[in-house]
Amino acid sequence: MKLGLAVAVVLLHVSLQAAAQELVELRKQALAGVASAQLSLGERYRLGLGVTPDPAEASLFYTLAAEQDVPEAQFALAEMYRFGEAGAPDYQQAVRWYRRAAEKGLAEAQFNLGVMYDNGQGVAQDHREAVRWYRLTAEKGMADAEYNLGIMYAAGKGVNQDYREAARWYRRAADHRDLPEAEYNLAVLYDRGQGVSQDFQQAAGWYRRAAQQGHPEAAFNLGLLYAAGQGVAQDYSEAARWYRAAAEHGQPEAEYNLAVLYAEGQGVPQDFGLAARWYRSAAEQGERDAQLNLAALYVSGRGIAQDYVLAYQWLVLAALAGERDASKAQEHLALRMTPAQIDRARALAASWKPCRGDQECKARTND
Secondary structure, three states: OOHHHHHHHHHHHHHHHHHHHHHHHHHHHHHOOOHHHHHHHHHHHHHOOOOOOOHHHHHHHHHHHHOOOOHHHHHHHHHHHHHOOOOOOOHHHHHHHHHHHHOOOOHHHHHHHHHHHHHOOOOOOOHHHHHHHHHHHHOOOOHHHHHHHHHHHHHOOOOOOOHHHHHHHHHHHHHHOOOHHHHHHHHHHHHHOOOOOOOHHHHHHHHHHHHOOOOHHHHHHHHHHHHHOOOOOOOHHHHHHHHHHHHOOOOHHHHHHHHHHHHHOOOOOOOHHHHHHHHHHHHOOOOHHHHHHHHHHHHHOOOOOOOHHHHHHHHHHHHHOOOHHHHHHHHHHHOOOOHHHHHHHHHHHHHOOOOOOHHHHHHHHOO
């Protein structure tokens, strides 16, 4: 063994001995009633800091500290009960300990107590109480509470509906942290002129901030603004870029709009193969316009192998979804098909179900 390695081994051994001794002393203090030691041991056992993670031990020491009115321990204990870290979730116990920490002014506990009232978990659902706790935390500058308070004002839950107040709280949340949901909701208010003067330029700016963080609806709406030239210069290539960003998250309207751009060659080179791909992805989620256009490509054989059976299947589904042109198209297509083909197409339509979830839809469209 080299000298340097031998020294390192000795130092490691000494360090481990010191850590073990420290844990023994900490445990002795905790059992003697020292609240700070109880809290420290709770955190160590919960997070596995220098010890093997042990939820039961964590809960034991958090409880000892919580009963001595240590708000951080009360909050941690509430979290363990809420998420079932030491057994089955117990929302009533979670509420109990959130409340005790919240009454001591711990912002995280106040916010989570608001969430429990909002969802009716461990306590009767009470939106007024949820608003009260959200407001206490929002006034301290917690972005999540500001965002939730904005939602309550926008929906009129626990307060009178007030889009102006919703906009104010969304903006505060977005200013305090890059919170894409708040940025998106604020953009929607500017887009619609709710609670603020309609301003497409502001809408585009807030949609962009949310879209750059991966918010699919924001990316889709930004694409719409570029396609219409609202708040930004009309630019179909930018529209395609943002539609694609949303489409890659499985947003069906974005998939349909992107397919249209490929079919028409707007902002992207005309490519019926890619148009068919995106139409199908939207169609599989039940987007009726995509189903109609996909059927048209199957009839013409543009970008996809001509197939009257599949075309007829998608026309049946589009018609069932309320697409008027699909019924007329069925009648015309039926003149080119055999009764057996029509029966096959109807059977496919009868067994079809819209895909749910990104993985299922991608697996189906990649068949």
